[in-house]
Amino acid sequence: MALLQWLNLMGEAVFAVSGVLAAGRKRLDLLGVLVIATVTAVGGGTLRDLLLDRHPIFWFGEGEHLVVIAGAAILTVIYVSFRRPPDRSLVVADALGMALFTIVGTQIALAEELPAVIAVIMGVITGVAGGVIRDVLTAEIPMILRQGHLYATAAITGSALYVVLVAAGVPGPVPVVVGMGAIVLLRFVSISFGMRLPSLVVTDSTPDEGER
């Protein structure tokens, strides 16, 4: 349980960083940046808790979540006020947060004795929802949608690996490390080398109703 909580806090920190970077591109004011960072960091876990009927929502009772999020956000604001963030820092922060939250979400769903396939779905929802909310609020195309790179695929693969290793009785933190590692690796390889799955291409000749 301790490991789970550390992973969760780390996920919140890196998602808060990604929220600050995304909001900074839109020149939000400082409290607006904090709001986006918080929503990004708690969004996935909040949706998971709602779906699993876990109340109170995880960040209500435990102050450390908001402390970690505010700390990570403020340090990021200070950093980017003095130096340009490293290249691709937003997608890297998003990839780390997505990997952490996907595994945490899968773990929690398994602990609720849900079937394996539901646990994978719950892991993916936990992993990607915060980033989707961040992208919708900052009026960006959701990262899960940007073409040409593995995103949902990475989350599903890592979560499924985790479930299989747990079911096989692999002990200790091994399933966590393998699951998260697979997600991060797939994302990074995909971003760096343009690796991708075949994509579906649908072409319509006729416009839909009302398209402007």
Add this chain to the structure above:
Amino acid sequence: MALLQWLNLMGEAVFAVSGVLAAGRKRLDLLGVLVIATVTAVGGGTLRDLLLDRHPIFWFGEGEHLVVIAGAAILTVIYVSFRRPPDRSLVVADALGMALFTIVGTQIALAEELPAVIAVIMGVITGVAGGVIRDVLTAEIPMILRQGHLYATAAITGSALYVVLVAAGVPGPVPVVVGMGAIVLLRFVSISFGMRLPSLVVTDSTPDEGER
């Protein structure tokens, strides 16, 4: 109850098809397509269950939902890999799914002994939310918003007809058929012949704050 479940599965299948078509236009990879199809298919019912405090969410315990969704999505992927989808297939799939889910949602709300007007609202939410999520995730203008065709109007009319017929004691599947038929008919007539309600036009002379 059996009829309700069949309608629900049919709605999931056609919404999954609409999700594949929408995702395919954006050239998502294959697992990304599956994610969009699933979210579109279960989104409305999930929001309904959350609002009605029905736990576990309907697709957690029953494997057939995910089987139907994956099956419909995969068949659609195979189809569109070989042939161009028929004209307007996306709006037709959306119209069928919206009709099915609106009636299912209304029925469930009535079974929870909610007032008639709340049941209609819950039906509309169930019917349209999945499509809205699909359109937001694929960065399209939500179909409910595209100007010049009946959408919310069709859902409200069909749901209200269903409630009235049930209240009047009309037996068997008649209210279901009439309610769904009204929705599909209004959508299709509206799409084909451009039938529409008077629309509201608000013109502002002054730009809002911060509009870019």
Add this chain to the structure above:
Amino acid sequence: MALLQWLNLMGEAVFAVSGVLAAGRKRLDLLGVLVIATVTAVGGGTLRDLLLDRHPIFWFGEGEHLVVIAGAAILTVIYVSFRRPPDRSLVVADALGMALFTIVGTQIALAEELPAVIAVIMGVITGVAGGVIRDVLTAEIPMILRQGHLYATAAITGSALYVVLVAAGVPGPVPVVVGMGAIVLLRFVSISFGMRLPSLVVTDSTPDEGER
């Protein structure tokens, strides 16, 4: 409690007005306008009730909410059919609704004995979520994001003032008036005079993956 309920109904009315104005700019048909008005008016409170596990959702059992929303929406439709709405009416309606709902949400969270900082967050969520949903559904950049004006900052300030005054034992409606007044004042001053907090500016030299 009576005061709380009046504030809530007033918030619903002005948010319904803002929904009609936003939908009218997109030339939705009349029932579509009603749907947007309703979702805007109940969105923030619904999300708050879901997060706090308050069931049934506040507008299920009490018919006055839908009556007020429909009334405000219909009067607005009639008004704008004959006259152009006053300048900035949308942002003014949004500011009033946001102020009302932020204080109501904070008050409800405090009544649930949540910590002060969580109560502020819950207030902000209640205050801004309806407007965010309205802006996403009408394909506008969320107002909370539009650069150069205080939005989240106004909500956080007013909610925190309210919490401090309540904790200090200030009696009667004073905390409500001060909290709401602060929000409305900050929004109006910001809109009229361009007052703003320093904003974060993040510049990246490298494009992200898949940006088109």
